[in-house]
Amino acid sequence: MQRRDVVTALAAALAVPAALGTSPATAQEHPGHGPAPDELTRRMLAVLTAELDDRAAARSLVPHVHDVGFDWHPETAPLRKLDFLVAYGFGNRPPAGGGDPTKVRPEPGPVNEELADTVARIRRHRTIPVYAQWEIARFLESKYRMRHVISIEPVVAPDGTITYLSTDGVAAQVAKAREHLPGGVGTAGVVGFRDHIKRCVQTTRDRGMKAYAPQGHTMPHTYDPKSGQPWTRRRDLYLVHDMAAQWQVLREKLVTGAFPQG
Template sequence: MLLVGAPTTLLAAPSALAQALDPGRARGADLGSLEQLMAQTLQGELGDEATARQLASHIADAGFRWEYPSFPVREAESVVAYSFGYRSATGKVDPRTGLSDGEETPEPGPINAMLADAVHAIRQVRDVPVYAQWEIAQILAEKYRMKDVFAIFPVKGADGRKTYLSTDGVAQAAVARAGTAQALGKVAVVGHRDHVKRCILVSRKNGMTAAAAAREVPLPVHYDPRSAQPWTRGREVYLLSDVIAQLTMAQARLITEASA
């Protein structure tokens, strides 16, 4: 048993040493190895080396890379804040959208309160305009009496029903409210820790110069089991939802390129 285990230990030692010396570099190397292994496995399944490499890259980006770009709070010229779930007093919601079924007034919930705290922390350093989904904007008004906040609400469809805005819909609304993406300047994105990477990607897709100020302003990683949106009640189900959304974005890019 000792002889069988010895080579594994010896092989693991350089990786452990590398991680101790430079954890970030070691994680990158491990992910590179994983991506290579996925590409090799997919090549065996598909018989197509080029496609296997491309597919492995998309899967690695969406499912295994959760870091996100950031800049110092003092550089922020505006804030765009994306909410994360909300609460329904009656519990009657449309499972397809998470929207309340009826005329009740939804409640922002505890996660959006944490996101509002993050916005407030940024405004303590930089007095910049804030574009926030209504759940966050409501708390900013009630708790902090914050001015210069532009609330983004669900929109009514042709049938008169409200439609909860997607992450992309919020980004579009913020740009429309500002006039242009350039008018927003350098955007500090505020979002849930597991959502903020995609928030930044979507903000950039809509023309914003965007990153998080999260190195100085921590973002919430908690989940609300009473959220009206089922996919925001727990980490496993949310992360799967976000991976799917990121892969859908990659698919859309490829379709656009193929149609050009």
């Protein structure tokens, strides 16, 4: 296949989701994790086969490329099936009073307030415990006076140095908090930024919990250009960041699965 043909095929593949009607407005109700559209996978397979000159390798890669690059929507479940909520933070604002950023907490910022608002809307329909990253928990406590909220705090060393938890770090703390409950861990309803929530659900599951996005609830999607985390200021930057994180996790799973003994 000539280079021009490869580019044309890839462009057509990228156009398929739009042709199928997938857009941010409709994406929240996407069932998630279904098979890729036949035409999309066919074109992706053709492009990769031509580029790699290896159909077997291309066939093994296509599902991963589709999952990481073309599917941004987690599986959902009705609120009645969820036993607790896990709310993952997104971005922040630099400390209002300045100071050493390694020892002074940032401001939670407007995106985390929107995430807290989302938790509050969900809780109006069902009162279940909430495990919230501290940036969200602060708003749940100050703005909503919400009860049954467990704040997932950063790790503070004896010298005051703050280590902020990753998405996986938050999930690990939640799993630890629920592992010895009499009724078992239960099923998590995940709240997260629109472009982050798929990975939030996957990470929660990777920590041994059943997890879904609450069905019928739209997640915040407006980026904060003043965020203290540069990769969360613009969508084009964040999507690359999130895909890189997904690939890193997938790499570890595939290598461990292929060679469990190292």
